[in-house]
Amino acid sequence: QIKAFLFDLDGVIVDTAIYHYQAWKRLATELGFDISEEFNEGLKGVSRMDSLDLILAHGGLTLPDEEKAKLADQKNEWYLELVSRMTPEAILPGVAMFFSQVRQAGLKTALGSVSKNAPLILERIGMTDAFDTIIDGTKISKGKPDPEVFTKGADELGVRPDECVVFEDAVAGVEAGKRGGMFVVGLGSPDVLRQADLVAPSLAELTVDEVLSKSK
Numbered sequence: 001q002i003k004a005f006l007f008d009l010d011g012v013i014v015d016t017a018i019y020h021y022q023a024w025k026r027l028a029t030e031l032g033f034d035i036s037e038e039f040n041e042g043l044k045g046v047s048r049m050d051s052l053d054l055i056l057a058h059g060g061l062t063l064p065d066e067e068k069a070k071l072a073d074q075k076n077e078w079y080l081e082l083v084s085r086m087t088p089e090a091i092l093p094g095v096a097m098f099f100s101q102v103r104q105a106g107l108k109t110a111l112g113s114v115s116k117n118a119p120l121i122l123e124r125i126g127m128t129d130a131f132d133t134i135i136d137g138t139k140i141s142k143g144k145p146d147p148e149v150f151t152k153g154a155d156e157l158g159v160r161p162d163e164c165v166v167f168e169d170a171v172a173g174v175e176a177g178k179r180g181g182m183f184v185v186g187l188g189s190p191d192v193l194r195q196a197d198l199v200a201p202s203l204a205e206l207t208v209d210e211v212l213s214k215s216k
């Protein structure tokens with residue numbers, strides 16, 4: 001029986017995936033190359049440093065650690081500039097309705113994001129209290145596709161993996177949920193999120209009852 005829903009943040013609850021992409025694209029441009037939207041799919045859900053490593057490899061660059069730390073800081077500065085203008089309007093369509101159904105169904109909720117900025121983002125959109133527990137990038141040692149961020153959330157909620165449904169927009173996040181032994185709802189395109197157990201364009205096209213009946 002499903003007892004908890006675990007949500008990714010960027011691209012599931014809030015429209016920040018686009019800001020991560022814009023900030024990385026700006027960095028790549030400064031380094032003399034470009035990153036496509038298709039390449040960006042592989043960055044979604046991936047930690048800051050792992051993303052930078054993928055980008056540098058894509059541009060054929062090898063840099064010392066101090067230089068990489070500076071670039072990661074620069075990207076985060078640009079990202080924070082973009083999100084500082086964000087308001088509750090950035091909450092994705094369907095989220096509010098879905099969360100009221102989640103509460104009504106008596107399900108527990110966790111945030112499972114590898115972003116170190118997750119608490120700040122939740123604050124900005126007024127959703128900190130929507131979660132029973134928050135696992136963010138500062139609480140884990142391995143990023144997605146490792147399942148740690150979700151298994152930790154389940155542990156904190158006191159539920160087993162097979163009692164959890166994960167909501168993810170990223171290939172790496174879907175893999176993390178599956179590796180954690182959970183039912184995974186992919187939000188996006190079925191062509192991209194192939195490992196997901198169920199795919200919908202966004203939470204706006206789903207109801208809690210539908211998810212519960214399909215994850216049985």
Ligand code: BG6
Nearest residue numbers: 010020044045047048115116117
């Ligand atoms: C994930 C995003 O939620 O967080 C990634 O999907 C991002 O794009 C990662 O790289 C780390 O975020 P941050 O805020 O710690 O740089």
Ligand code: MG
Nearest residue numbers: 008010011169
């Ligand atoms: Mg995401």
